[in-house]
Amino acid sequence: MKIFIATIFMLMTITSFGQYDMEENEKDTIPKAQKTSTFELQKNISVGSSLNLLLGNYTFVYLAPQIGYDIKPKINIGLQGMYQYTRINYSGYVEYANVFGGGIYARYRPIEKLILETSVNLYRIKYGANNTTNTFKLNANSWLAGIGYARPLGEKAFANFLISYDILGHENNPEPIIFSINKFNLYYKFCFILYPFN
Template identity: 30%
Template sequence: MNSLIRLSKFSLLIIIALAANSAHGQDKESNNPYAGLPFKDRLFFGGDLGLSFGTITYIRIAPIIGFNVSPKFSVGAGPSYQYYKDNRFIGLESSIYGGSVFGRYFVIENIFLQTEFEVLNLDELYYNPTSDYIPDRVTIPVWFVGAGLSQRTPNGSGFFIGVFYDLIGDINSPYPSDIAVRAGGMISF
């Protein structure tokens, strides 16, 4: 648990450092069109949806709410729900609940770097000597870092696709590998 707390604090420090760097030295009038805007005008909403059907059925719904710190840097958070069923194994089915926080920094116009810390709660199957599986819920951390491509309108709405690597690689992770590809969208009002 201590390593989880250290990792979440480290991820939070990275997000704060990126925010400070993004805000440092910016002229309110010329470099940051968000400066002086009301809080609600800097918010955006979005998320991602994942679907896979076949031997492994996977459905992911992850809405987010974000805040544009500057034109290059945004932060956000949101809940997630995933349904996972693997037909290769009897009884391997789980509803996965979680939440995440992220920081996204645009290196150039449409290319971003992102760190995201996610906590998931899912069933873990333990083997019982009577040959029965006994489900128990476990909470696991996932820490993604990666990059992506985003197509945005001037108001910040748009879509993204990214490739992310899980630095923790917990054995109970529902992700089939340490690499995840995500696509989604965002809307600014």
């Protein structure tokens, strides 16, 4: 009799388990807000670059690519790199500098055309003269905080102009200077930002 009752309970348990639909339960327990597709995540990815170019006795090449992600509708964080080449010809005497750098940034757009941005960067600078092997290298860093103007370029892109101040005040900060007086320097950057998956 005990075996019979135990068998009945076991069959009832198996039957009850068979009625449980895992897929239906998953649909019921995951809120719609959490069901985010890969495409929806990709829409928050931004890519961009700054590019300055000046040729002649004073040659200046500046390239700063970046990739970021909108963690909130108005907040973008990401990584950026930087390469800069400067060459100055003083009537045959030539000085040059190669700079490699990069860092992290955070950008906030409280309104459509206003940008608040901060970035922390590290640089490796190599100086030389007259194409000789007599070069020297040094490291520099910066913590830039700035304000800028954003101009929309359609629905997927915008251009911005940013003026920043280096909180660390490193004397060898290689970023382009727009204003300088008594070691008070303001730096500028033109940048084009694109949301390729938007």
